[in-house]
Amino acid sequence: MRSLPAKPAFGTCIILLVIACALLAPLIAPFDPNDQDILNSLAPPFSTGDGGRHWLGTDRLGQDILSRMIFGTRVALTVAFGAAAASAAIGVPLGLAAGFLGRAVESAVLVLADMILSIPFILLALVIMSVLGASLLNLVICFAAVRWAQFARVSYSLSLELREKDYVMACRAGGISLGRTLLVHVLPNMLGPITVILTLELAYAILMESGLSFLGLGAPPEIPSWGGMLQEGRDELDTAWWLTTSPGLAIMATAIACNFIGDWIRDRLDPRTQGVLR
Amino acid sequence: MSGAEPVLEMRDVGVELAPLGGAARRITSDVDLALHAGRTLALVGESGCGKSVTALAAMNLLAPPLRLGTGHILLRTPGAAPRDLTRLSPAELRAARGGQLGMIFQDPMTALDPAFQVGEQIAESLRAHLGLSRRAAHDRAVELLQLVGIHEPERRVRAYPFQLSGGMRQRVMIAIAVACSPAVLIADEPTTALDVTVQAQILELLRELGARLGMATLLITHDLGVVAENADTVAVMYRGRIVERASAEALFTAPAHPYTRGLLASLPPLDGPRERLRPIPGQVPPAGVADADCPFVARCPEAMPRCLAARPALTAIAPEHEAACFLHATVAA
Amino acid sequence: MNTQLQVTDLRVHYPIRKGVFRRQVGAVRAVDGVSFGIAEGETFGLVGESGCGKSTLARAILRLQQPTGGTVQFRHRDGGEIDVTSLPAPAMRALRRDIQIVFQDPYSSLNPRLSIGMTLAEPVRAIEGVGSRERRARVAEALAAVGLPMEAARRFPHEFSGGQRQRIAIARALITRPRFVVLDEPVSALDVSIRAQVLNLLVDMQRERALTYLFVSHDLSVVRYLCNRVAVMYLGRIVELGEVDRMFAAPRHPYTRSLLAAIPRPQPRKIRPPLGVVGEPPGPLSVAGGCAFRSRCPHATGHCAAEPPVLRDLGNGDLVACHHAETLPATPRFVAA
Missing domain, CATH: 3.40.50.300 (P-loop containing nucleotide triphosphate hydrolases)
Known part of the structure; x- marks a missing residue:
């Protein structure tokens, strides 16, 4: 395999690191993330506490920040991957249906998607989460209920392009059923752009989960999450900078990493960047 | 010649x-x-x-x-x-x-700027190369449209490319190309x-x-x-x-x-008997040059051993007629 | 000789919609009342x-585009006739093995993600009662028929040149053993030397398999080479229809004449025939009453504006839609001797 350019290589490293943390959290975290050590509350980075060094310091309840960061990857990943996958699973079939099933389906899907996308996500999420209550599953449901529209829009416009391709026309001329045409001839040719949207949605979900946690509508308090940590640290911003810096950087780095990978996939799949002359 | x-x-x-x-x-x-x-x-x-x-x-x-x-x-x-x-x-x-030097491209739709009237696009070249005033360039643009056979040039000079047919757009391209003679x-x-x-x-x-x-x-x-x-x-x-x-x-x-x-x-001939076509075998080669042998040897029905050994140079075979083929090298020599 | 396909008064109109409620305010008459028949084993241009x-007409015959009106009678294997335009969907899908199409662009007509073997097997899959063993056998046979090696089945479209891709597209059309094939500009995107190879292939296939072709093209030299009879279309209607040699020797409609005069011929010649046509086709929307060609016709009269000419027999079986067909000056010779 050829070596990756710098940006996607950086992105891949970050994502692999996040995944490793999520899988190995109990093994690598120096403390139990929910272990409170009130005597050691708001300890700065590198200070020593009961049973080890707090590399990134502690929060108001004396919980180890590094350990909470490491366990926080689990929320970030389950919500992000769950949200992106669920949105795609709803949005792509609807987009295909809009492109291939005639005018009524087309306008129904498009009008609904436009309506949803025209309302700010946070506003919709606030409503949904306050009705459903805070839990990881409800977070995923909330994302899927809104972000499917993005996938539907993209796969609809790809359908419009693909249904004019002669090989899709040839399927009709060959008496091949619509289901098989979509599954074998249309969907695989959409995967490239859809993958790109998927990585961008990953980044978006990580950001938005943090935002919701920050507003107290994300993950429940007993589950450490980056957004929740940001929210807790907000009040100590001028006295204990380390409460917010670490989760803030982690959110930023993960979001950027997803974007870098998405851009790279898009460039790789664009036939115009494959060769200079045909 | x-x-x-x-x-x-x-x-x-x-x-x-x-x-x-x-x-x-x-x-x-x-x-x-x-x-x-x-x-x-x-x-x-x-x-x-x-x-x-x-x-x-x-x-x-x-x-x-x-x-x-x-x-x-x-x-x-x-x-x-x-x-x-x-x-x-x-x-x-x-x-x-x-x-x-003037140039005309294959696709007049992409060669013309869709955001400007065709008259402005002709005038642009005139003002840049001949230093004409705005007024003079406009008048000359009308003359040029007339020259390339566009009816009602006074009206068409204000048209945008999408308002013209394919042939008309190509005429405009030609007008731009010949604007500075x-x-x-x-x-x-x-x-x-x-x-x-x-x-x-x-x-x-x-x-x-x-x-x-x-x-x-x-x-x-x-x-x-x-x-x-x-x-x-x-x-x-x-x-x-x-x-x-x-x-x-x-x-x-x-x-x-x-x-x-x-x-x-x-x-395929347009008159006379309809005989079976005699196509060149093989595929059209990809872009690029090769020096070792005759470039056509792989598809040539008359290839000889020497065509693989060297590349024939372009040589005169008759007055005003040159070919790069060993079939004619012997004739010329 | 039996008629394989009879098209009667076929129309394809695209609605023009306006306003919030997308009310239909008019129609583009892409195909406007076209009738012709194609005999078994014939190539109709x-x-x-x-x-x-x-x-559009070709696609309407295959019902890749739903016609607005008219009928397309297809003669079935058992000799019975069916109307393609009103066939219910399952019956239509069953009929598709008999009616196939080859498209113009060899780059967009093959799925880039399927191997050639998969692409060729797709239409066979749609036929009931063909197992995977026979499917493989048919793929091998089809590749051999179009002159490609067996190992091509494992490769992907991007590994082939335009000419080879068009051979694959032809193999896909023939793999269901159809009786009737629509060729929609099948050689227009190909280089001259490759075009001749593919034309020869099409001729061979027709001879070996007793196929009937509908050959759609803008290239008259290719049409003359391949076709028995030809119909000339202008703005959705047939203006002249007849036997190909007769039409090329003595075109009757002014539009046919100008088409033939306009072909650049690969012989240096001193005398060029007058083109006999001015300007370009008006948009299909701007035709209102009378003869559609009159705006470009040097012979147009008041009669042409008042009344649209209908196709009529000039006595030898050839049809022309021109009020002045009998009185036009004799055709000029096209090639300087």
Whole structure:
């Protein structure tokens, strides 16, 4: 395999690191993330506490920040991957249906998607989460209920392009059923752009989960999450900078990493960047 | 071919494809062409043969990853010393293009700017190269539209490209190309995107303008019919090299290179008996040149052992007729 | 000889919609009342310039485009006739093995993600009662028939040149053993030397398999080479229909004449025939009453504006839609001797 350019290589490293943390959290975290050590509350980075060094310091309840960061990857990943996958699973079939099933389906899907996308996500999420209550599953449901529209829009416009391709026309001329045409001839040719949207949605979900946690509508308090940590640290911003810096950087780095990978996939799949002359 | 010195002369031109970070690859090699005032030279060949990059090279208009590897392009305009386009400064080159060199592209829809009225696009060139005032440039634009056969030029001068038909847009392109009365007109597949009745009208216009303005025309095409009806001399390209060069008359009545013969035998005749076509076997090769053997040897029905050992050079086989083939080397020797 | 396909008064109109409620305010008449028959084993040509409706007509016959009106009678294997335009969907899908199409662009007609073997097997899959063993056998046979090696089945479209891709597209059309094939500009995107190879292949296939072709093209030299009879279309209607040699020798409609005069011929000639046509086809929307060609016709009279000419027999079985067909001056010779 050829070596990756710098940006996607950086992105891949970050994502692999996040995944490793999520899988190995109990093994690598120096403390139990929910272990409170009130005597050691708001300890700065590198200070020593009961049973080890707090590399990134502690929060108001004396919980180890590094350990909470490491366990926080689990929320970030389950919500992000769950949200992106669920949105795609709803949005792509609807987009295909809009492109291939005639005018009524087309306008129904498009009008609904436009309506949803025209309302700010946070506003919709606030409503949904306050009705459903805070839990990881409800977070995923909330994302899927809104972000499917993005996938539907993209796969609809790809359908419009693909249904004019002669090989899709040839399927009709060959008496091949619509289901098989979509599954074998249309969907695989959409995967490239859809993958790109998927990585961008990953980044978006990580950001938005943090935002919701920050507003107290994300993950429940007993589950450490980056957004929740940001929210807790907000009040100590001028006295204990380390409460917010670490989760803030982690959110930023993960979001950027997803974007870098998405851009790279898009460039790789664009036939115009494959060769200079045909 | 005619006594006078050529207006534009390409000598030993070779174009290279140099992708970023990759090795340079030659696309054309040893291309010699001479354009004479009032005459049309057709450059004919199949896709990937290098005819379009040769047209760009003639204007020194190659853009990365394409670049001029070897050769000189001499422009001789009356009352001025011959100039080598490869040695001009960017400013001098800009003045030469549009001023002394005009170009027409295949697709007038993409070559015209959709956001400007056609009159403004013609006037732009006039003001840049001839220093005309806004007023004078506008009036001249109307005259030019009349010259290229557009009815009601006073009205059409304010039209946007999308308001015009394909043929009309190509006429506007021609008006822009000839606006500054260039000495050389380069037309790259000018009628390929057009319907046959419109093509006939545009070719008629090009013939007429070439004669009236005394332009030297380089016509790039894949259509041998267009060549026969419009060219005085013809150069046939294959895999980046000229394999045959002759007057149009000689090329069509006595084609010498097996490739030229193959192309002519591939055309379904429009009259006479309908015999089975005799196509050239094999596939059209990808862009690029090779030096070791004859470029056509893999598809040639008359290939000999020596065709694999060396590459035949372009040699005279008759007055005003050259071919790069060992079949004729013996005749000439 | 039996008629394989009979098209009667076929129409394809595209609605023009306006306003919030997308009310229909008019129609583009892409195909406007076209009738012709194609005999078994014949190659029938359909020529015209871009926008004349020839491709729409071809697709309407295959019902890739639903016609607005008219009928397409297809003669079935058992000799019975069925109307393609009103066939219910399952019956239509079953009929598709008998009616196939080859498209113009060899780059967009093959799924880039399927191997050639998969692409060829797709239409066979749609036929009931063909197992995977026979499917493989048919793929091998089809590749051999179009002159490609067996190992091509494992490769992907991007590994082939335009000419080879068009051979694959032809193999896909023939793999269901159809009786009737629509060829929609099958050689227009190919280089001259490759075009001749593919034309020869099409001729061979027809001879070996007793196929009936509808050949759609803008290239008259190719039409003359391949076709027995030809129909010339202008703005959605047939203006002349007849035996190909007779039409090329003595075209009767002014539009046919100008088409033939406009072809650049690969022989240097001193005398060019007058083109006999001015300007370009008007948009299909701007035709209102009378003869559609009159705006470009040097012979147009008041009669042409008042009344649209209908196709009529001039006595030898050839049809022309021109009020002045009998009185037009004799055709000029096209080639200087």
